[in-house]
Amino acid sequence: MKNIVDLFKELISFDTMSDESSSTYPSSASELEFASKLVDILKEEGVNDAYRDEFGLVYAHVDNNKDKTIGLIAHMDTSPALKGGIKNPRIIEKYDGSPIKLNEKYTMDSDEFPFLKEITGDDIIVTDGEHLLGGDDKAGIAIILTFLSYYLKHKDEFNYNLAISFTPDEEIGQGALHFDVKKMNADVAYTLDGGSIYEASYENFNAASATISIYGVGVHPGSAKNIMVNAALLATKFVNLLPKEMVPEKTEGREGFIHLTDIKGDVEEAHLSFILRDHDKDLLEEKKKILKNALNVIQNEYPKAKLELKIHDEYRNMFDYFKEDMSAINLINKAYISSKIKISYDPIRGGTDGATITYLGLPCPNLGVGDFSPHGRFEIVSINQMNTMVEILKELFK
Template sequence: MQHIIDRFVKYITIDTQSNPNNPAFPSTEKQWDLAKVLVDELKEIGLEDVTLDDNCYIMATLPSNVDFEVPTIGFIAHIDTSPDYTGTNVKPQFHPNYNGEDIVLNKEENIILSPSYFEDLLLYKGQTLITTDGTTLLGADDKAGIAEIVSAMEYLIEHPEIKHGKIRIGFTPDEEVGKGAHLFDVDAFGAEWAYTMDGSQVGELEYENFNAAGGKVTINGKIVHPGYAKGKMINSMSIASDFIKGLPSNEVPEQTTGYEGFFHLHSMNGEVEKTELQYIIRDHDMDLFEKRKKQFQEVADKLNKELGGNLIEVEIKDQYFNMREKIEPVMHIVDIAEEAMKQVGITPLIKAIRGGTDGSQLSYKGLPCPNIFAGGHNFHGRYEYVAAESLQLATDVIVNIAQLTAEKAK
């Protein structure tokens, strides 16, 4: 297990944070740093057809080792980390034989990872936890997935007695900013189906996700001297506050769960003359999703009418859709993953993703792509952690999927 831990640490100490405000591919130059390391490593362990294209997409092949036809399958993870929290100078900390008590991440700043707040910690009592030092994210999302895929391919190469068909692997940039699958060449990948290794808790197996849109609200005000402002000044920040209050206060991420959708204000930048709000709009049900987008626009229309002008501009862009529609016709690919987990003693946790993965977009591009756990928790922040044992379990599941796919093709 130490080998996969070392591999994971090597990846997370390379900063690959993406940038939502840059339309380039990749959105940050530093994603190339990990991409180049991975290309060398994939060649070193013996994979074939290793490619890195001009947009930072990596693909590689593990050839079949059987003499009968087996569907080509794929495994996919993303190289970037979230722009929500810094990924610079990651210093992982190790906590062997975790005892279920509070973990002091940073004594100087009194940053504590506590099971009283993060109850999932107790799932990993007795295991080796890998955490941050409280000043960065960890990067398990999704460098855990990369480490697991590479380790599984290496294991299959070193154990030719395990029979499998052709396997394709793919690593994408910019998943965290919603672009990970935009330039993914499904035809070049050439798999009948694939799995993203991008879930959280051990056992997660997901083939439903949010329908997603981004909403940009621009409020135009008017600045004059505050001493002479009566009847003249228009404070865009005050109007922004009215817009925020116009949406349901309980339909936000911190008050919803399961299949409940939400409006999430994730960025606000304003002065008197101009304020911009950035929202994400989410719902699993397509009809409710469309109603949410309509409701979002109606709040702006109502305020514009009350204000007697078009001071509020709204731009809504769809980002991705629920992959369930594309997975249900080929549910055998979920069944294989479920069986692969059971073979290593894992009880599958089949549930809807309260988010999205590259797999949701890839499914609509013709590559059905359920999502499997990578093992990390508390993504996108200083409290992120993963159990070393989870890295190994996910690796074992990948190996089992490869073997089961071949066995079922006989």
């Protein structure tokens, strides 16, 4: 195996952007090609049980004659926000904390990007200002492959078998769509994805979406008195009945929200789309009730209007699983303590593939990889943090 920096540079030279508008799975042909490349790397390392399935997911197993298996998961696609496939990332050795000039147009400093303080002193990799770096999540893949290489040479140091999966289409919310816990065949798993390695997560939002359709009565405005019911106007009345503080721009931490994502309408009909989010599932139910109550208020006031509310549950907070069984978290704590590194846990204000995988029956918290400000030209990876994560994985498997 190449060293982690050369390996990372090779992985990010592939553009594996996922595509929201695609009707295929995975969403881009480049992901399938990349999946085959990953299988080749695994086989070259001597992992015989490595393959790509019909959906483009890669699975690999290394049996070590142990009772239990830990799985490691990373996603192979990059965000549709900006093109990847960068050929000339720049390495800055022992970054001194000063502004970073990416190219003639773009410079980064720690006022705008406070994480630069956390990685000052590290060797870091930055973009050319034109592409995203792809550390989300190829830093995760590079860490897993580097650990694998060590694991194969030092199997007697470890107390768990190793399972690996690389998944497509995470960035468009489809990463766990075809994930097969039977193929993974592990007792516990971790997604390696996201920011600082000093933070891990086993909490995410409970999520639902809602659509409201309002049908009014349209007549000529000149003779509309006591007849017209203006659907567009009822839509604005509906929005005004919702709590003003319960919106993404006014909430943080574990505070949930009702977020109006789309509104359109005219006199005849109006349509509103919302997403509802809360870490607490009872509070999410309450948010659904707020929408129902607002709908009833409008309906009672305007009996001639027709109102419809549809609510669709999206994903669940994995914490509801972990509060009953903390063993996956205890393993993380043990690994960090023996690495003499402090870990903190952050509630994710979003969803993760790990949450979906947890409810498929494989508990799956998330670990950081040292990738910062992803999904754009300002993405940076810390080589030090990638290397440290490999060391933490060694403790995890002991």
